[in-house]
Structure formats: structure tokens, C-alpha cells
Amino acid sequence: MSVVDRIRENFEELTKSERKIASYFMGHQHDCAFFTLEHLSEEIGISTTSVIRFARRIGFAGFKPFQEAIREDMRLRQDLPVKFQNTVGHAAGELWTQTVNADMDCMRRTYEEMNPESLSEAVKIIADAPHVYTFGMKESFALSHYAYTRLITVRDNVFLLNAGINGSVEPILSVGEEDACLVFLFHRYTRQALELLPLLRERTKRVILVTSDPTDTVKEYAGVLLKCAVNAGGIKNSSAAPVFLCDYLCSAVAIRNGERALSYMKKTEELFRKSSTVSL
Numbered sequence: 384m385s386v387v388d389r390i391r392e393n394f395e396e397l398t399k400s401e402r403k404i405a406s407y408f409m410g411h412q413h414d415c416a417f418f419t420l421e422h423l424s425e426e427i428g429i430s431t432t433s434v435i436r437f438a439r440r441i442g443f444a445g446f447k448p449f450q451e452a453i454r455e456d457m458r459l460r461q462d463l464p465v466k467f468q469n470t471v472g473h474a475a476g477e478l479w480t481q482t483v484n485a486d487m488d489c490m491r492r493t494y495e496e497m498n499p500e501s502l503s504e505a506v507k508i509i510a511d512a513p514h515v516y517t518f519g520m521k522e523s524f525a526l527s528h529y530a531y532t533r534l535i536t537v538r539d540n541v542f543l544l545n546a547g548i549n550g551s552v553e554p555i556l557s558v559g560e561e562d563a564c565l566v567f568l569f570h571r572y573t574r575q576a577l578e579l580l581p582l583l584r585e586r587t588k589r590v591i592l593v594t595s596d597p598t599d600t601v602k603e604y605a606g607v608l609l610k611c612a613v614n615a616g617g618i619k620n621s622s623a624a625p626v627f628l629c630d631y632l633c634s635a636v637a638i639r640n641g642e643r644a645l646s647y648m649k650k651t652e653e654l655f656r657k658s659s660t661v662s663l
Contacts, residue, residue: 385456386412386449389441397440400429404437413614416453417570417597420446485615486623492612493624502631505565505591505607509534509632510639512563512589518544519567520576526567526593526625533633534565536651537644546583547575555579558586565591565632568601569613569620580604593625 384392390405397405407427408415415423424431438449509515515534519527528543535541544564546554558564564583568576577600584590584604592605595613602608611628615621637644 386441386452387456393441397437400433401437401440403427404429404434412453412457413570414597416450416457417599419599422597422599482615482617485617486621489612489615489621489624490627493610493627496610496612498608498610501607501609505609506632506635506639508563508589508591508607509565510538510636512561514540514542514559514562516542516544516558516562516564517567518546518564518579518583520547520573520579522619522622523567523569523576526622526629527565529626530565530567530629530632533629534636537633537637537648538640539647547579552579552582555582555586558583560587561589562587563589563591565593566605567593567625569595572600577601593628595620 387409390408394402394405404427411426414426418426420431420434424434427434435446438446441449443449443452515538517527517530517534519525531541531543542557544554544558546552564587566580566583568580580590580592580601581604588606590605591607591609592601593609593611594601594605595611598605598608598610609628611624613620613622613624615623637648
């Protein structure tokens with residue numbers, strides 16, 4: 384029986400405060416799956432004891448088993464075949480419009496909810512660090528590669544960190560204490576990504592983590608946290624907002640470094656001219 388079914392089955396027996404928790408759960412299942420007990424109680428405006436009592440009321444031994452059951456429900460709902468079935472009903476034209484609107488909404492939400500201080504700190508770190516590494520796994524590897532191609536155009540010593548490929552962890556040893564590491568990590572987290580993140584944090588405190596809500600599981604490993612909206616309701620997460628963020632970081636780092644960035648780009652252009660063959 385799913386958590387939703389348990390709530391519905393016991394709803395009539397719930398107290399007023401427990402119904403408040405149930406109502407919050409119905410609209411924020413993703414948050415309930417990953418927020419800590421303290422964070423969740425604060426969000427709802429209820430005591431931690433009430434949340435635990437609610438979990439027991441609907442048949443769980445405590446908050447942890449309740450949260451694990453939510454995650455399992457989400458895992459089953461988030462399987463790609465299920466997402467495909469939810470998507471396939473749209474006609475081609477309608478799907479195009481829906482996709483564009485969903486991506487634009489992700490960028491809008493990211494823009495409105497971005498912490499300006501965190502964004503400024505990320506730019507400072509990337510601009511000033513002796514070396515910059517970009518890192519991501521699975522789908523996020525594409526984002527880390529995109530960030531690498533943007534940043535390497537405006538500053539030197541930018542590297543794509545290939546840790547995790549074929550079980551390799553040795554590349555992490557290249558990261559120094561003063562270096563910056565720009566990490567892309569989104570739900571659903573892989574076990575390997577969650578294992579590598581604290582190892583990166585041990586190497587440098589300058590970890591810039593680009594992720595999405597809720598962040599309770601990973602925020603302790605971030606020196607700077609940049610949240611992007613990526614849930615667009617499609618088969619896979621939307622990359623629109625993280626790509627938009629990479630473009631911003633490229634321009635902002637170039638502006639911050641000023642003449643140093645300009646000198647670097649001039650040398651790059653000269654190198655292109657010497658190494659490229661132009662057909663007329």
C-alpha cells in the first residue's frame with residue numbers, strides 16, 4: 384500500500400494537526416522524501432513530535448520508515464517507462480509547446496529563487512581559484528562538460544574531472560585545497576555520486592554545488608549552493624536552467640577578471656589562427 388493510500392485510509396481518524404501534515408504531504412511529496420525531520424516540521428509549522436505521531440498514526444514505526452516508504456513510492460513513479468506513458472499521450476504540436484513552456488518555467492523559477500550572495504560567491508571562487516574542475520555523472524556529465532567548454536574560453540587551468548569513470552577515483556587527488564570544483568548533481572542521486580561528493584569536499588572547501596530542491600542530503604558537502612529548477616514533468620529533467628547558469632558564470636567570471644580574461648582570450652584567438660586551416 385502506498386503512503387497516499389495509507390493517509391486516505393486513516394484520514395477520518397487524524398487530528399487537526401495531523402490533517403495539516405497530510406495536506407502538506409499531498410502537495411510536497413518530494414520535500415517529504417528528502418527533508419530532515421526538523422526541516423520538515425519547520426516548513427509545515429508543526430512540532431517534530433507531531434510529525435512522528437502522524438507517521439505512526441498511518442502505520443509506520445517512526446519518521447524514518449515513513450520517509451523510506453515515500454522514497455520507494457517516488458522511485459516506482461519515476462521509472463522511465465511510467466514517465467513515457469505520461470508523455471506519449473500528447474500530440475506532436477502540443478508536446479513541443481508543453482516542453483518549451485516547461486523549460487521556460489524552470490528558468491523563471493531558477494531566476495526568481497536564486498540566492499544573489501551565493502551566486503556572487505560562486506563567481507568569485509571560480510575567477511580566483513588557481514585551478515577549476517567541473518564534475519558530474521551520468522546525465523550531469525554533459526552539464527559538467529558544457530561548463531568546462533564555457534569557462535575554458537575565459538580563463539586558464541580549467542579541467543573536466545573524470546572521477547567515477549570505470550570506478551576510478553584517482554582524478555580527485557588532482558584537486559588542491561585552493562582549487563574550485565563546480566559540481567552538477569540532481570535527483571535521482573546515484574550511490575557513486577553521493578560517495579564521491581564527500582571525497583571532493585575533503586580535498587577542497589571550494590565546492591560549488593549546482594543542484595535542485597530538496598537539498599538536505601547534499602548541502603553539507605557544498606561550500607556554495609546554487610539551486611536550479613529542473614523538474615519539467617517530462618521523461619527526463621530539464622537542463623535549461625543549469626545551461627543558462629553556465630552561460631552566466633562564463634560571462635561573470637570574464638568580467639570579474641577583466642584584463643586578465645581579455646589577455647587570455649587574445650592568446651586563445653591567436654592560437655586558433657595559427658592552428659586552423661581556412662578554406663576559401
